[in-house]
Amino acid sequence: MIAYNKQENEKKSKFIWCSWRILAILMFLTIGIQYVAVKTIRSYRFENCYVSSGTGYCSPNGGQVSHWFGCPRPDPSNNQPTEESASRKHILILATTRSGSSFLGQFFNQNPDIFYLYEPLYHIEMFFGSMAGRLGSKLNNKVLVGAFRDLLRNVFDCELHSLEPYMKPFPQHHQTKHLFRRAASTALCSPPLCPAEDAKDESVCAKRCSNLNLTLAAEVCQKRAHVVLKTVRFNNVADLRFLAEDSRLDLKVIHLVRDPRAVLSSKMVAFQSIFKDYNAWKKNGAMPPQTDTSLATAICKTFLPAMHLGLKPPAWLNGRYMLVRYEDLAREPLEKAREIYEFVGLPLEPIITNWIVLNTHGTEKARLHHLFSTYRDSAKTAENWRLSMDYNIAQFLQNACNETFAELGYRSVSSLEELRNINTTLVEERNFTYFT
Numbered sequence: 001m002i003a004y005n006k007q008e009n010e011k012k013s014k015f016i017w018c019s020w021r022i023l024a025i026l027m028f029l030t031i032g033i034q035y036v037a038v039k040t041i042r043s044y045r046f047e048n049c050y051v052s053s054g055t056g057y058c059s060p061n062g063g064q065v066s067h068w069f070g071c072p073r074p075d076p077s078n079n080q081p082t083e084e085s086a087s088r089k090h091i092l093i094l095a096t097t098r099s100g101s102s103f104l105g106q107f108f109n110q111n112p113d114i115f116y117l118y119e120p121l122y123h124i125e126m127f128f129g130s131m132a133g134r135l136g137s138k139l140n141n142k143v144l145v146g147a148f149r150d151l152l153r154n155v156f157d158c159e160l161h162s163l164e165p166y167m168k169p170f171p172q173h174h175q176t177k178h179l180f181r182r183a184a185s186t187a188l189c190s191p192p193l194c195p196a197e198d199a200k201d202e203s204v205c206a207k208r209c210s211n212l213n214l215t216l217a218a219e220v221c222q223k224r225a226h227v228v229l230k231t232v233r234f235n236n237v238a239d240l241r242f243l244a245e246d247s248r249l250d251l252k253v254i255h256l257v258r259d260p261r262a263v264l265s266s267k268m269v270a271f272q273s274i275f276k277d278y279n280a281w282k283k284n285g286a287m288p289p290q291t292d293t294s295l296a297t298a299i300c301k302t303f304l305p306a307m308h309l310g311l312k313p314p315a316w317l318n319g320r321y322m323l324v325r326y327e328d329l330a331r332e333p334l335e336k337a338r339e340i341y342e343f344v345g346l347p348l349e350p351i352i353t354n355w356i357v358l359n360t361h362g363t364e365k366a367r368l369h370h371l372f373s374t375y376r377d378s379a380k381t382a383e384n385w386r387l388s389m390d391y392n393i394a395q396f397l398q399n400a401c402n403e404t405f406a407e408l409g410y411r412s413v414s415s416l417e418e419l420r421n422i423n424t425t426l427v428e429e430r431n432f433t434y435f436t
């Protein structure tokens with residue numbers, strides 16, 4: 001009996017030992033199969049996908065993209081960023097009209113790894129504007145914001161076709177001559193999108209590049225490593241939560257602000273008919289009674305909610321928001337460019353620093369001795385609005401926007417002499433933190 005049990009136990013332990021061995025072999029086999037599978041998928045990706053300037057790049061970020069150009073589609077249920085998408089940046093520049101956003105945009109537009117688009121939301125605003133006109137109703141802001149957000153999401157994914165329904169005239173066979181400010185994007189002014197080799201300059205592009213093939217433009221966008229969009233039509237950072245929380249995007253928001261007095265002064269010149277009451281005010285020294293003061297106060301009021309949210313960011317925005325004052329950009333463009341590139345997590349390439357040096361001489365001091373470029377002029381003249389602005393209008397804005405002035409570090413003036421003396425700056429030194 002005992003002998004029998006012993007034999008049985010030996011059998012059992014042999015059996016257990018055997019199963020362990022089988023299990024171990026099975027485990028190794030599984031790991032091996034997985035390894036081979038992963039390797040195959042990877043090599044398949046890189047063989048079939050576009051490779052731009054040394055960085056293998058397949059798709060912006062799994063999920064909803066419909067243009068796959070032969071790349072295997074990752075499992076949409078897997079929301080983890082893939083290896084490629086993890087390094088792809090989606091940068092949104094939020095600005096106000098006349099706040100110097102074209103200058104900031106060049107920091108990215110000049111970068112051949114970046115697909116830069118200037119104001120894609122223009123077409124939506126025109127579309128809803130004319131629609132509201134026909135229906136005789138006011139624009140429904142919620143609808144507009146929803147459309148803006150969806151379009152930003154799609155364009156970040158290089159889905160440029162999603163612009164088409166809003167364009168007038170409607171593109172034929174995905175070809176259009178009417179993409180708003182197409183010439184402001186060097187990617188859209190270079191081969192293969194524009195046959196002319198030397199049309200990167202905005203005015204040359206506008207003349208020499210004809211129809212834009214949006215299908216091809218989407219392919220060019222896919223090939224570039226990062227996407228940067230600029231808009232002045234969207235200011236509420238809270239509405240960006242949907243994009244910030246989308247794990248397939250790596251969203252970075254750069255909020256560009258400028259002294260509201262400078263913005264108003266510039267708008268009064270650029271949009272004379274809209275600001276005709278202000279120009280009359282300046283001319284006659286008294287505010288016309290019918291003046292729509294919200295035209296002026298909107299300039300500073302739109303900064304505040306975004307700033308308040310961004311500078312004390314909730315978790316979803318933490319590390320994704322940076323506040324930039326145009327005056328700092330104009331004063332120390334190289335230093336600011338370094339900070340901005342560090343914030344977005346990209347290396348600042350010589351092509352950008354060279355562009356900045358060539359166009360601004362890097363600092364204000366150097367710039368004062370060389371005057372020959374538009375950007376140099378606009379940077380140098382960051383406070384030149386003070387020479388022409390009406391003192392009463394400046395005072396009105398300072399009072400109506402006192403909170404914005406205090407928070408952004410713009411000093412109020414209390415006399416005409418103080419306003420005109422550009423030897424003393426009205427821009428206080430400030431460091432805005434963007435990580436908590």
Ligand SMILES: *[C@@H]1O[C@H](CO)[C@@H](O)[C@H](O)[C@H]1NC(C)=O
Binds near residue numbers: 173175213216
């Ligand atoms: C636009 O570009 C796409 C993609 O390269 C191409 O297939 C199509 O033929 C082009 N359309 C025209 C009208 O040239």
Ligand SMILES: *[C@@H]1O[C@H](CO)[C@@H](O)[C@H](O)[C@H]1NC(C)=O
Binds near residue numbers: 402403406
């Ligand atoms: C702004 O002006 C209002 C009303 O004049 C005042 O109550 C408030 O304290 C001012 N805020 C700042 C930051 O100066």
Ligand SMILES: *[C@@H]1O[C@H](CO)[C@@H](O)[C@H](O)[C@H]1NC(C)=O
Binds near residue numbers: 421423
């Ligand atoms: C500003 O500085 C320049 C040169 O330093 C000087 O000539 C000019 O008088 C100053 N202007 C005022 C208003 O102080």
Ligand SMILES: *[C@@H]1O[C@H](CO)[C@@H](O)[C@H](O)[C@H]1NC(C)=O
Binds near residue numbers: 429
């Ligand atoms: C801002 O930061 C710089 C460099 O870190 C420092 O020298 C300067 O004193 C700071 N300024 C303010 C107003 O905190």
